[in-house]
Amino acid sequence: MMETLLEVNGLKKHFPVSNPIPFKKSTQSVKAVDGVNFDVYQGETLGIVGESGCGKSTMARLVNQLIKPTDGSVIFKKQNLIDMPAEKLRQMRQKIQMVFQDPYASLDPRLKVGELIAEPLVIHQIGDRTSQKQRVEELLEIVGLNKRYADRYPHEFSGGQRQRINIARALTLNPELVICDEPVSALDVSVQAQVINLLNKLQQDFKLTYIFISHDLNVVRYMCDRIAVMYLGRIVEIGTFEEIYANPQHPYTKALFSAIPKESPFEEKERIILKGTVPSPLNPPSGCHFHERCPVAIDICKTKEPKMITKEKIHQTSCHLAD
């Protein structure tokens, strides 16, 4: 078995909602992430899929401690990041980097590309001016950009190029884990393919581990070794892609896969169209969160939260009917 790089146990994040009555304490909270467990192995790509609002991005931010969890632990290289002293956390964070979705919003328009890429080095006080400049040029070449671009501003670049700059920036400190939060969703198909190829090449060259968040199941199918399907703050199914794709156990996963658009005009597709919309995480349904929209729900689903059941060594699901 591969070595475990990251271990997430019982992770929860509840955002308090302000009470409409002034000066009263808030009593309600949005349960954005509600008890999530998973492992990430060294060198793999774990895909996280689910609809908007299911807690994918909140979870990404919890993993690298951009926000503090309500409960649970995040163990990276055998050390718990929660309750770690600030200075030590800063050191650990060098090894966990992030690439964000919107390449237009995630680069400071007033910094030159060279300054943007060197910023992590400046913050962590690594090297002097000359060595930083060298590193920037090296990184630009790694991501397939001309090293002269260091003196230009972000607005001079196209979306795909900006995403390359973002990737270069994430690689500055030689991370081990890179969290990609919808890195290609904002790009055109032909450019998307270029960026995906780049991410794959970098993974091999630098032995990176990816957590890859996306709602595009085709991209996830191509990129990921294992996937976790999230619904309303919980993981409902986790395992290798082939296994889940061939043999989905959870009714939500089945519906999600059946919604992938056709690959050709000749394909006939059996669609499971879900009723209604995702319920509010403010008042999630009792028992199994999915029971209100589930086409096969039985009585127990309304009252009892299903546990994770291991179907195969490589495939776990939380559904009462999967037994």
Place this chain on the structure above:
Amino acid sequence: MSDPLLKVDNLHVEFKTGSIITRAVNGVTFELNEQENIGIVGESGSGKSVTATSILQLIPSPPAKVANGAIYFKGKNLLKLSSKEMRKIRGNEISMIFQDPSTSLNPVFTVGNQLIETIRAHKKVSKKQAKQKAISLLDLVGIPAPDKRIDMYPHEFSGGMRQRVMIAIALACDPEVLIADEPTTALDVTVQAQILNLMKELQERLGMSIIMITHDLGVVWETCDKLLVMYAGRVVESASVKDLYQQPLHPYTWGLLDSQISEGQNSAEPLASIPGSPPDLSYEIKGCPFVERCPYAQDICYQETPQLNETIQGHAVACHFQTSEHQLERKEREYSDGDAT
């Protein structure tokens, strides 16, 4: 066959900003028949949305200007109509659904208000009748408890529900042509499946024609009969969806089809992509607009702009080397992780 319902003829649209003229649409021609679904695909900046908004004259002018061409709807040239006449067609006979359902509804009015406004703008009906019609429209697009939902504000709806409201508004006056500009891009896959299903169902029931603008070929396979592939403000290929899938002719279309991720492909083999990026439309383009990115380019491609010619029955392509006499041999896929610019 009778005249087409809508005919766009050699449309040129340019944007003038300062001394720079950007030619966003350069001679687009197509026909839309009754009860037909046409898809328009292309990368960002290829002129898809400008073409669509020009039909309804929704592009701000200035800076935009229709430099040349005509748009015939039931034999009338829409570009020659007065703004009053145009208003009778817009939202009534031709209507439009926009990409982002959260910004295209007015947040300070209830959805009922916005529906009733549309109905009363075009039909002489009482407020009460309009409200009845509005409720039945919300019901038609599958919004539960429409009599209650009609008094709610857009922020009380989810993304998918808002897009349903947009569709309800677009259908308010039983249009003959519905222009859908990336109607599902902002939505999740499961919701996208719901909305596309709904549109197909409504089309069968109401018998309208749809122009579907998208960059997602999956959506095209799902809904369209005919497809136009646009590049740099031109139509480079047009054919029936099945023909185009089985026998694509333009090198750009090949690239587009190859960049799609197919089943059984994994990260061991790199994805095909089109190197480089589209040309800057603020410069005069000499020759074929795709020439810089085309692996088959030869001297003539730099000199002359190819015209859209029908090579096979119903299948037109704009390429010097794809004619009925002579055909290109399609090369292996191109792989690239680099950036040509």
